[in-house]
Amino acid sequence: xxxxxxxxxxxxxxxxxxxxxxxxxxxxxxxxxxxxxxxxxxxxxxxxxxxxxxxxxxxxxxxxxxxxxxxxxxxxxxxxxxxxxxxxxxxxxxxxxxxxxxxxxxxxxxxxxxxxxxxxxxxxxxxxxxxxxxxxxxxxxxxxxxxxxxxxxxxxxxxxxxxxxxxxxxxxxxxxxxxxxxxxxxxxxxxxxxxxxxxxxxxxxxxxxxxxxxxxxxxxxxxxxxxxxxxxxxxxxxxxxxxxxxxxxxxxxxxxxxxxxxxxxxxxxxxxxxxxxxxxxxxxxxxxxxxxxxxxxxxxxxxxxx
Amino acid sequence: xxxxxxxxxxxxxxxxxxxxxxxxxxxxxxxxxxxxxxxxxxxxxxxxxxxxxxxxxxxxxxxxxxxxxxxxxxxxxxxxxxxxxxxxxxxxxxxxxxxxxxxxxxxxxxxxxxxxxxxxxxxxxxxxxxxxxxxxxxxxxxxxxxxxxxxxxxxxxxxxxxxxxxxxxxxxxxxxxxxxxxxxxxxxxxxxxxxxxxxxxxxxxxxxxxxxxxxxxxxxxxxxxxxxxxxxxxxxxxxxxxxxxxxxxxxxxxxxxxxxxxxxxxxxxxxxxxxxxxxxxxxxxxxxxxxxxxxxxxxxxxx
Numbered sequence: 001x002x003x004x005x006x007x008x009x010x011x012x013x014x015x016x017x018x019x020x021x022x023x024x025x026x027x028x029x030x031x032x033x034x035x036x037x038x039x040x041x042x043x044x045x046x047x048x049x050x051x052x053x054x055x056x057x058x059x060x061x062x063x064x065x066x067x068x069x070x071x072x073x074x075x076x077x078x079x080x081x082x083x084x085x086x087x088x089x090x091x092x093x094x095x096x097x098x099x100x101x102x103x104x105x106x107x108x109x110x111x112x113x114x115x116x117x118x119x120x121x122x123x124x125x126x127x128x129x130x131x132x133x134x135x136x137x138x139x140x141x142x143x144x145x146x147x148x149x150x151x152x153x154x155x156x157x158x159x160x161x162x163x164x165x166x167x168x169x170x171x172x173x174x175x176x177x178x179x180x181x182x183x184x185x186x187x188x189x190x191x192x193x194x195x196x197x198x199x200x201x202x203x204x205x206x207x208x209x210x211x212x213x214x215x216x217x218x219x220x221x222x223x224x225x226x227x228x229x230x231x232x233x234x235x236x237x238x239x240x241x242x243x244x245x246x247x248x249x250x251x252x253x254x255x256x257x258x259x260x261x262x263x264x265x266x267x268x269x270x271x272x273x274x275x276x277x278x279x280x281x282x283x284x285x286x287x288x289x290x291x292x293x294x295x296x297x298x299x300x301x302x303x304x305x306x
Numbered sequence: 307x308x309x310x311x312x313x314x315x316x317x318x319x320x321x322x323x324x325x326x327x328x329x330x331x332x333x334x335x336x337x338x339x340x341x342x343x344x345x346x347x348x349x350x351x352x353x354x355x356x357x358x359x360x361x362x363x364x365x366x367x368x369x370x371x372x373x374x375x376x377x378x379x380x381x382x383x384x385x386x387x388x389x390x391x392x393x394x395x396x397x398x399x400x401x402x403x404x405x406x407x408x409x410x411x412x413x414x415x416x417x418x419x420x421x422x423x424x425x426x427x428x429x430x431x432x433x434x435x436x437x438x439x440x441x442x443x444x445x446x447x448x449x450x451x452x453x454x455x456x457x458x459x460x461x462x463x464x465x466x467x468x469x470x471x472x473x474x475x476x477x478x479x480x481x482x483x484x485x486x487x488x489x490x491x492x493x494x495x496x497x498x499x500x501x502x503x504x505x506x507x508x509x510x511x512x513x514x515x516x517x518x519x520x521x522x523x524x525x526x527x528x529x530x531x532x533x534x535x536x537x538x539x540x541x542x543x544x545x546x547x548x549x550x551x552x553x554x555x556x557x558x559x560x561x562x563x564x565x566x567x568x569x570x571x572x573x574x575x576x577x578x579x580x581x582x583x584x585x586x587x588x589x590x591x592x593x594x595x596x597x598x599x600x601x602x603x604x605x606x607x608x609x
Contacts, residue, residue: 016424019419151448
């Protein structure tokens with residue numbers, strides 16, 4: 001080992017010459033498509049115009065930040081982002097755990113495999129197609145509207161035009177699309193549990209419930225915690241794609257989130273610097289959240305991402 | 307004797323069930339069946355509705371559609387005559403084919419480098435790569451970069467910025483890590499360089515992982531629409547999903563084009579468009595499902 005360390009850099013470069021040559025495109029990729037945009041954030045502190053370029057544009061200090069914080073919609077954006085994310089966490093985090101536990105209790109293999117295969121499929125439907133389906137289904141004569149009118153007695157209308165339904169549509173459609181797929185990771189954790197633990201629990205007279213409580217849940221606890229960290233770390237990063245496909249100006253009140261606002265202001269209205277400011281704000285908040293979630297978890301459960 | 311049987315039953319998970327457990331099992335099968343139906347019905351409805359007369363779709367306010375009514379293929383005739391869809395297919399196939407090649411070449415080379423703990427700069431590069439998973443420049447700086455590279459309206463705007471998924475590269479790394487170092491040492495002693503080692507020895511061994519990643523990237527390209535929306539203003543170059551967005555989300559693009567006759571089958575046409583665009587996924591899903599599940603498992607074990 002000592003000898004390895006004393007090899008000169010030149011020798012080591014030469015020895016694995018091809019490894020470094022193959023690394024060049026990878027480094028270039030990360031530099032160009034990840035690090036240059038990070039430097040590009042500097043326009044958040046400038047009055048960027050395409051004509052003057054990033055370097056030539058005048059400094060603007062914190063002007064765009066102040067303007068964003070004072071925007072009349074600032075708190076609405078924060079509220080919508082947090083609420084959509086929170087409801088999503090509330091329903092779509094436990095749902096796949098419960099589904100995996102239910103799958104785990106099924107003894108009939110064919111039945112289990114059939115339902116699992118069905119449940120994974122919506123994951124592969126594209127977002128555009130799913131949102132197109134939602135749109136058609138929730139028209140005032142659509143099938144979901146029909147169903148809700150007859151079951152819950154709601155007023156007949158195009159549901160996507162009504163702000164009060166937006167969050168429910170957003171969250172429940174995610175359940176449909178991802179609950180089966182997200183259960184896979186828990187199924188993997190469940191299959192890793194030592195069967196001897198179940199046997200010894202039975203010998204101790206434990207029934208189904210005690211086995212579930214004392215063996216199954218502890219067995220997937222770390223997976224749950226790890227995914228929970230990741231999820232809470234993303235609490236303020238509701239992606240723009242699904243929002244943009246589903247919302248319209250009559251539902252901004254509940255649907256407009258930071259990322260969709262950024263898309264409208266930054267790209268559609270071409271307020272480049274303002275858009276970069278909103279983006280930087282969002283990225284920093286997300287970074288703080290993931291670090292906080294990780295630190296908290298490490299403190300209480302010894303499970304962490306890093 | 308009794309205890310022996312009991313033990314055997316325990317080993318097979320066949321302990322005698324109490325009443326509570328029987329009720330639970332009953333409920334469980336019932337619930338999962340219902341869930342399967344709920345998850346599948348929307349897709350079934352789309353297929354049935356695409357063959358149904360639109361007037362029926364609009365007027366049948368309270369009925370569930372269990373089979374096509376007044377079965378007709380009018381909707382498909384409209385779709386077949388719509389050039390943007392087929393053009394979109396062509397563009398998507400090009401982007402996906404070239405994209406996956408670029409993705410895999412880059413992911414394999416990057417994964418190889420970070421799997422070699424003896425190489426120079428490794429720790430620095432690993433940290434720099436991981437940082438990009440937690441912090442990024444964001445939408446606007448990325449857009450300005452693509453624009454200044456002259457990639458607007460080029461398919462490479464949809465290929466290069468996502469050339470590597472760091473997550474997939476880490477999966478690739480773990481596949482290389484699992485190969486015993488004796489093998490790599492032997493190749494080096496025989497005088498084989500990194501190119502030979504990687505492409506002739508390591509890649510063939512890790513084909514199962516590579517297949518999973520190919521599928522991940524492929525589905526990613528197939529379903530992607532957002533980058534195309536911001537980078538492609540030229541309709542001729544739109545990938546399929548962006549065409550779909552135009553038809554399904556923005557307006558009823560197909561109706562109104564050929565007069566009132568088409569207008570009346572607008573909804574059915576949308577469903578037909580969904581079917582036509584989803585057929586490839588539907589067709590290969592049974593074949594590749596297993597690989598995807600395996601991929602999700604690899605990811606979870608590493609997670």
